[in-house]
Amino acid sequence: MSGRAVPDIPAVPRLPHSAAEGPEGIRKEYVHLGRSEMVLLTSWWCKEDGEFSLSARWPAPAAGLAYDQRMLTQTVRQSGLTIAHAAYGAPLSDHTVLNYFDFTVAPGFQVPSDAPCDLTVEVTVKNAKTRGNRVSSLDMDFRVYRDGDMAARAESEFGWLSTRVYRRLRGEHFEVDWNTWPLPDPVEPRIVGRSAPVDVVLSAGDRPRHWQLRNDVENTVLYDHPVDHVPGLALMEAAHQAANAALHPARFEPTTVTSAFERYAEFDRPCWIEADVLPAAPGETSVLVTATQDGETVFRSRLGGPCG
Template sequence: MSISTLPVRTTFTNTAPCSLGFDQTVPRQLVHRAGVTEVFLTDGVQIQGESRSVRIAAQWPRHHALYQPDAQRFSDPMLLVETLRQAAIYTAHRFHGVPQHHRFIFCDLDFRIEEPALLRIGGAPLRVVFDGRFSPEDGRTDTRLAARFDAAVEVDGRRCGQGSVRLLAVGERLYTALRRRRNASFGAPVQPVPRTLLPASEVGQARPENVLLSRGTTPGTYAMHLDTSHPGYFEHACDHVPGMALIEAFRQAGHQLLRHSARSDTHVMTACAVSFDAFGELDAPVTIHADEGPKEARSGERLVRVSAAQGERTLARATSVYLPHRTAASR
């Protein structure tokens, strides 16, 4: 991925034998989901003698209201992102003693899909294993834990890619102090504003109700549509703009930008690195800015840089890599 400036993580393989189940989901409270149908993890074990090493099992559905396969039958890459999020939270709770009432703040996240063809939908749900390492940082207290979770990703027994996330788990009092320190307004949630949303086909979505963007006033600029009643983006009550919604908005912006610059080509996002800089408030509009980087001639990869802002404040920044579907299918 020569055009990419994404972080390169050191990956590893846990060789210790262990068995994982795929027959039922883990408790939803351990992954901070309100609905059982939104839980993708099915099991997890800590490697004996290695307190930081875990193997986490998950099952990806063939069809989901939010994470749907595209027209070429590739699984939504956001499934990998959401599973990475769940795996990090689950590991913190189950194996590192983080209380269930703690709040999780994600500082950065990145992933790479190295074998996109493994994400093609077949006749059964995909079995996924995260071969992970949870590394707490110094300075842990009863109310605060900072850590990084790195994982190699296997799909149906074959290496598919990797992901990493840095998180901060804090108690309620500390969380409230952090929110106030960031000048949180705690105003009334934004109500959906009537506007012409982009067509679902332009942003890599199958359903129009999942579109997050409308066209902005200048090329590469978009207004983010925040509907706090959406059952996917606001799966449970949230006092700020969800990080997963921001990442999806970034993905959609990249699809729309490339759809016009690449003309006949359609693309799939194969890598992304996101940094979260500030809490996004629900009572102020969010603007998405996207611009395209150089094309990698040999592989056809396209680089897109995206950011989200409220006024002069940057909420998050991302660098994403997209690959033409015809190339992804042959890898």
């Protein structure tokens, strides 16, 4: 994870002029969701070759939160998928692979606590690869704006595999018995920065700063529909919660996050989450979160920011 720099946010971030000819609506199929209420995007349009603009609306966050990180990661995910399917023709039947996901949030960013919030997402496709006549990966840069100011910037690479290739890759894990796995008890929500037990993705482990991942399908923000492996955004949420738990009772607001997905995390075996607090510059905190399953690393994330 040392080879990538977290995307910078300009000192004077202003929304660029849009050359859009007109927006198009969002199909929930584009964003791979079954529940329409979790579709955060409202429209998209192509400004020029490789440059896109999308509109998004976030619900008000839970009390006490400046914003909900899950809305940010979902917005980036949905933006990348929409562009891939609508503009680059990625087949809806293909399986998406998330290779990495890095983002920066502007210090002090917050959204209204009592009403939905409208945002704009500007996307640049930095590199597009094809295999035959199909898109195989898109490396993208995302800028999220609120009221003309850049609130966050993200970089991520999405890849696609045909069902034939994906079935061969996944083997016996291609199909799972949905929601049949044991669900351990959640840790106390306030320890991980959440307000309700259903939103907690960690269960107490056997030592400090060590937890078992819990996959509660009632958490519809992360588990919208049956899938064959733990969603990448669920692992990112586990990293966020683990960092907060490791630093509790201090309040941690990560502003830089790098994440790498190394293997699929399966539902039918325990996945362990561990947090290490690392040396950091004065006034900053850095936490490395690692997810392992069967003794092998499946995911790593490094989160940094102020802690008080």
